[in-house]
Amino acid sequence: xxxxxxxxxxxxxxxxxPTREQIGEQSWVLRGFVLxxxxxxLPGLDAVLAAAPFRQMVTPGGFTMSAAxxxxxxxxxxxxRSGYRYTRQDPLSGKLWPPMPEVFLQLAQAAAQExxxxxxxxxxxxxxxxxxxxKMSLHQDKNExxxxxxxxxxxxxxxxVFLFGGFERSDKCQRVSLFHGDVVIWxxxxxxxxxxxxxxxxxxxxxxxxxRINFTFRTAR
Ligand code: MD3
Ligand code: FE
Numbered sequence: 001x002x003x004x005x006x007x008x009x010x011x012x013x014x015x016x017x018p019t020r021e022q023i024g025e026q027s028w029v030l031r032g033f034v035l036x037x038x039x040x041x042l043p044g045l046d047a048v049l050a051a052a053p054f055r056q057m058v059t060p061g062g063f064t065m066s067a068a069x070x071x072x073x074x075x076x077x078x079x080x081r082s083g084y085r086y087t088r089q090d091p092l093s094g095k096l097w098p099p100m101p102e103v104f105l106q107l108a109q110a111a112a113q114e115x116x117x118x119x120x121x122x123x124x125x126x127x128x129x130x131x132x133x134x135k136m137s138l139h140q141d142k143n144e145x146x147x148x149x150x151x152x153x154x155x156x157x158x159x160x161v162f163l164f165g166g167f168e169r170s171d172k173c174q175r176v177s178l179f180h181g182d183v184v185i186w187x188x189x190x191x192x193x194x195x196x197x198x199x200x201x202x203x204x205x206x207x208x209x210x211x212r213i214n215f216t217f218r219t220a221r
Pocket of ligand 2: 139140141195
């Protein structure tokens with residue numbers, strides 16, 4: 001029997017039971033963890049982007065990043081010619097970054113708890129938007145004051161290949177494919193490992209269109 005109200009996505013994105021993959025000593029991928037939250041998450045994303053639209057930022061070296069960024073929460077990550085840092089204000093509007101939607105916080109805390117990081121309180125959510133061809137070069141995340149807190153990342157839309165390296169730039173990387181609905185949690189000994197996103201391939205995602213959106217929850221201060 002067909003349901004009276006057809007579910008537009010049911011035939012394309014079956015909700016699989018979430019699975020957990022360990023990719024490092026203290027790093028896990030939770031496949032499909034976001035899917036039950038998605039329809040509550042997207043209105044929160046729209047609200048954040050209405051106040052702080054995606055924009056491409058310039059690195060201290062003078063290169064324009066291929067991913068476009070926004071942020072919400074008390075602290076937002078920014079970069080310009082003078083360096084990388086967290087700010088309370090969106091440099092584009094001069095206003096405070098928009099508040100972190102309650103459902104973002106709940107999702108990040110639920111995911112962190114699942115990976116053994118109970119009590120995670122992110123004060124920053126960086127939102128990266130990748131069009132086809134956009135990438136994130138190999139780097140470490142070390143602008144946060146508290147290295148004890150994990151980082152929780154949420155992948156939406158087009159898939160990506162994530163490179164997970166070691167503690168030296170030259171260390172060999174493992175490749176991890178990240179799909180719509182996946183959450184990754186990095187903490188403890190893995191917190192300072194090098195990582196990158198390979199250029200996003202062309203494609204159309206049924207819900208998000210021709211883009212990949214990544215949320216990165218951090219405790220910045
Ligand atoms: C692994 N973003 O914003 S997930 C970043 O998909 C960033 O947009 C990527 O790297 C993205 O800095 C990768 C986030 C991530 C963040 C911090 C990490 C992965 C990490 C710290 C240690 C190891
Ligand atoms: Fe990073």
